[in-house]
Amino acid sequence: MPSRLSYVWLSLKRGLGTHTAAEALRTFGSAEALFAADRQALTAAPCELRKAAVDALCDKDTAEAEQVIRDCAEKNIQIITIGDSAYPDRLRAIDDPPTVLYVRGRWPDFDTVPAVAVVGTRKATPYGLKAADGIGTALARAGMITVSGMALGNDGAAHRGALRAGGLTVAVLAGGPDVCYPPQHRSLMGDILLTGAVISEYPPGTEPHGRNYHHRNRIISGLSVAAVIVEASDYRSGALITARHALDQGRDVYAVPGPIDAPQSQSCNELIAKGEAALLTGPTVLVREYSGMMPEQAVEQAYRRQTGDYPKPAARSAWEDIRRREAQAEQRRAAAEKAKTEPQTSAPAEKPLPEGLNQDETHIVTLVRDGVSTPEELIDRCGLPAPRVMSLVTMLEMDGILRREKGRLILGAW
CATH class of the missing domain: 1.10.10.10 (Winged helix-like DNA-binding domain superfamily/Winged helix DNA-binding domain)
Structure with missing residues (x-):
């Protein structure tokens, strides 16, 4: 059975759950081996699969998976499975990595260039929008990848800041990679696709649902070396869910401080007060902290994007x-000759x-x-x-x- 087909088949198993799928893959070694396993092998597996999971995995029908692969081919959507070398090692290492990623646009090398997640509330303030935009801009100028969820508010501002600086940005969606949500960001999505990528663990055509956002946020943090929370109003905020995922995954977490009477800054200030997030005093902090992870060729490419000089x-x-x-010697000789012919004046103070x-x-x-x-x-x-x-x-x-x-x-x- 083709490897890609087996991974897509596994990812479409409803009710299996990302944790269970990941444990089953670790136990059997590959999706092909999991597809080949019979009920006896699945029941005896040390990962202790429940009956519902065993029943799902015993269904070897690949018709739906084959249709998804055809849809992706027609829509120019790349399929990256957890068994592929292009799958980011940092994401593969989390407890519940997605089995499959559906990618539109240009897939960056997350194993070479550091990515930083920048997330926040949809009901952003002018202060938060400016902060998110500035962070995305600074990361882009340093050659790093800005990852966010393409939502209204802070997420969109972070993407736009990276794009204006000519940098790389990746949007992780809670629906299919071909479904633009929110619809107001259709032009932003098009801009992201020109230089970066739009990705999802859900196949094309999938409409975003509330339950998908929690799962989406673990990918945003899982792809990144750090997560920055710009604004978050309360404990139900998606940005806070991303922060919790980042903490569980061992990522660095930063929060942008705000006025004590601003509802959108309440949770950020609490994260800082509890020591769960470092206080972000400015984008320079991120550049200084993670620029050492940049390879030489990525730095040169970032500089070329900014200045046109390579x-x-x-x-x-x-x-x-x-x-x-x-x-250089000729320039020095010319400068010396020029100095001889010009009247001597007192040198200005340095x-x-x-x-x-x-x-x-x-x-x-x-x-x-x-x-x-x-x-x-x-x-x-x-x-x-x-x-x-x-x-x-x-x-x-x-x-x-x-x-x-x-x-x-x-x-x-x-």
Whole structure:
């Protein structure tokens, strides 16, 4: 039996439950083995399947699964099973991973590039919308993936922030990947599909139901290294359910603080007070914390999306190095000749560096102050790995210490 068909067959077993399906897969090793197991083998399995589960697994009819696979082929929907190498390891490791993911758009490499979940209430305040947008923007500029649920309010703002910054964002739906909900986000869904992905564990055509949202939220946190709760009004909030899933899965949890009299910030403030979530003072915290997980090629791609400049790798051929040194020497000779012919004036005082910078940040700001104006030059001059340089530049721009003017780095105002 084809592997994909067996996984889709298993995922469609109603009443089996994600926990039971995951335990059965761990016991039998694969969906093919589970499909081949008879009633005796299923009953004797150490995962102790209940009679209803055994009855469901003894039904070997694959007609529905075959139809789902045909529908996906017609609608250009990719099927990623838990047995595929493209299935994210981080999601596979949770207690109840989805057996199948249905994917529209461009599937990012979650095992290589860190993702951060950004979720909140549908009844968002202007403060919350601005915060979610800023977080999505910062993550995109750093080359990370923003994951959310495409809901009204904070979720949509996080997606839009990532999209405006030219970054990757993934929406996890509670219905089929071809069913836009809410319908007001049809254009947002189209924008996400251009560069990112819309995913679901439910087959195409599935309408979203209330019971699906709880299951959907475990995927949002399961794909991510951390979850950020922007606003959440009460204990029934989907954002809080995502926070609980994240805590159970061992993910980092952050909460955006808000006014003590704002209903939408009540639960966030409580998460912080109880020590269940770290206080998020700004998007820079996330960039600093997780930029070390970024591979060099992802950092370079992020920078290309932002500026159109594609920094070359730090390692160059000997001939390129010779040409670069000759060009720099010629520039120095020209500058010296120019200085001889110009009247001598008192040199302006150098702008002092801002306080609180670490050694690497001080080195980069000093180089920019001295005239180094492109990421490529910074990588050449500072002796740091390219991913480290790109992350530091992004954080310094977010802090207002550096800014970009006509594609070149200059000092900001502080």
